[in-house]
Amino acid sequence: MEYEIVIGLEVHSELSTKSKIYCTCTTEFGGEVNTHCCPICTGMPGVLPVLNEKVVEYAVKAGLATNCTIAEYSKQDRKNYFYPDLPKAYQTSQYDLPICKNGYIDIEVNGETKRIGLTRIHIEEDAGKLMHDEWDTGSLVDYNRCGVPLIEIVSEPDIRSAEEAKVFLENLKAILQYIDVSDCKMQEGSLRADVNLSVRPKGQKEFGTRTEMKNLNSFRGIIRAIEAETKRQIDEIESGGVIVQETRRWDDNKGISYAMRSKEEAHDYRYFPEPDLVPIVLDKEWIEKIRESLPELPEARKKRYVSEYGLPEYDAGILTSSKALSDFFEDAVSKSSNAKAVSNWIMGDLMRLLKEKNMEAEEIPFSGEYLAKMVALIDKGTISGAIAKKVFDKMFNTGKDPEVIVKEEGLEVVSDEGALVAVVTKILENNPQSVADYKSGKEKAFGFLVGQAMKETKGKASPQIINKILKEELDKM
């Protein structure tokens, strides 16, 4: 039987505010264990939370950038459960009145655009981190991350494949980075996803029973988890079993998921309105001000690259998929008159080098201005295309100004005719057979002679001038 996969995602993204959601502690990643915390974020007796206004602003930005309705009245609630990484034994979150609702993100898969609905975005606090295994006597807790602000973005069950999930997450990540509310560093845990997944026979209207997979913190892991869970569910159904509604933990090392708890064992979080905080009441005008302050988003940028610079859609899509890459392109293009060449260099050599060195676009070691300069050097005929490749590599490895590289290494095109006449004469002397071939009408021999001359000048000669001199000298013979 053919099956259809139904996926909904719950994405947690750490907001990049300077201080935590309810106290003034820093949100900085790393830091000595238990140094980024205070009586408030460690929930000592008698302390009270005060909501960081930036958290509201960032969440509203995220909502507006994903086409959500922003609630003018929302509130915070307590989600009660016991765990050592949760010092108050409740997480302050939002239950029935989230700050953003009913949004969507458009994704493109196999050339088709599809709209993925967002149920809601709400604000909440992160928990601390348990450190197991290293001590025989028990576990230790690091509260540095406790109280770091999060937004939870909940999608509708609109996703139908691992590929769609991947593109959805990539787009979401790009949007959050563009509006500068989260750095979305998956390896630091600032973007994490839970996957709700069910399968159903193709054509069936009702959803199948879903499972929830937690602990997914890499794109690769998410894809693998979706594939594995899909297979597990189909195998279960095919062999006559039933899917149990449960929470499963994904083990990325082993590539399998384990049942954590069933629906019956699910926590009763006893949500109720947080009495230590007042409702969040937002002014319409303020929301509009935030809307106006939003920067150009990836989708709009992509369209502009196609219309303004005439880039192919595919290239525009790659360039805008990461804010850092797109910003690099913008920087280069603003200083260049040849957007296509700039794009080609990024799409080709730059992407290759980043991949080879396992680097992110954030880590490009030279500025867009340098790339613009290099393109200009080619366009002016100062260096040849072949030399430019060498200059680009050098620029990537050293971060040096391309003009300096060209000068230091003497890579300018040689266009001094006198010098080139000598080179050509020498080539003609050393290759009498080719000269004879050419004279007897074999045009191919001409190309060989040009190649020899370029080789002799180590690629620095202007091919046009070599052509011209070679023709003149052959005519004389």
Add this chain to the structure above:
Amino acid sequence: MELHELTAHELGELLKNKKVSAVELTKTVLDRIEKVDSKVGSYITVCEDEALKRAKDVQEKIDKGETKSPLAGIPMALKDNMCTEGIKTTCASKMLNNFVPPYNATVAKKLYDQDTILLGKLNMDEFAMGGSNENSYFKQTKNPWDLERVPGGSSGGSAAAVASNEAIFTLGSDTGGSIRQPASFCGVVGIKPTYGAVSRFGLVAFASSLDQIGPLTKDVTDCALVLNAITGHDPMDSTSINIEYPDYTKALVNDVKGMKIGIPKEYIGEGINPEVKKSILDAIEVLRKLGAECEEFSLPITEYAIPAYYLIACAEASSNLARYDGVKYGYRAEKYTDLLDLYKQTRSEGFGDEVKRRIMLGTYALSSGYYDAYYKKALQVRTLISKGFNEAFSKYDLIVGPTAPTTAFKIGEKANDPLEMYLGDIYTVSVNIAGLPGLVVPCGLDSSNLPVGLQLIGKHFDESTLLRVGYTFEQNTEFHKNKAKI
């Protein structure tokens, strides 16, 4: 008269005029504690050395004219659920027996800024749950008027300390009557300010939407002075209200002519002890004779106030007290097998019966499937109670009635009947539910020579009217001069 018997405003004059030094005064009150606290049991912690050191520093400031505070040099004490940096804050619980906060509650800081002298931390019902101080892990505070009786609660230590002159004034906290009922039982003045008028930062939470800190004093003038010191917006408390707070001493005017006073029929009907009722009606007669217009009216759904209060308070408490799990601070069970067992053993051993009862009640009320029937229903009652008061205040400047149905009862008398104990809160809980201010002033003694307190309930942030009526009553009666003989 001895120094410790005087009020804060009387002592303030003596200090200002150098008739007495802060050190001398502090020593006198410390001696008083030494002499009577073995009988009364108001204190959990007495910080003698810190108090004397502080008194010396404050006296220097007074000598150099560096303090303008009317409370400079006045020895006071705090209920043991208000955090004091470097000084144990136990909530009268085994759970926090060893807890020394690294921060001050905002009220503690404000009182330090006013150059008052902290004598120590006062006994209470564990986590402020109770009305008799029988729920303290440490000891039973006794009523200074009759040592066989309870001082009331949960701020029993705060009321008993003032009544026995073991402090010039104290702070208590009031979630459902915990300042007013002990003030009534011990014959002192106590006020629960409007919710949001005094910062709750550093007050160990019982029920966040109901808790409020207030003073217990020897007279209404002292009450106004201490209110001046502790009210005000605090950016550390999101529920603290940012408005201009008046100078409450300006409200100390001996005049109630034309003031409209409502008396809820439901507060003087069934269930009230006849002697208490007589004292209250006599007090109302005094106000009438002074020119106030007093009339009875019906305050609807009073009967639902107690169930609604216990549902809301316990629901919030079940969440607020969940953090005491043996992981971070406070008590941890010695023997446990795994994480779940650590929680179970720690909380079983660390909390007393009443606290456990309320945690279970609150957990149940918030559980899925019961939330709508209990917690949500209680919130609806809360709205109706507020509405009832709003309507009353469209007609009356204030509401007057009893504080508790009885005077102080015998230790152990109700200890095994929690429901009976809860019903004692009938006249006080509505005020917390609606977030209103409530002032209690002594208004008589019953035939067993036990004090009765008159409760004045005001509009939001209208403490001034309560103080004015309380002050006028005090100026025209002698009840506040009755003192416990201890």
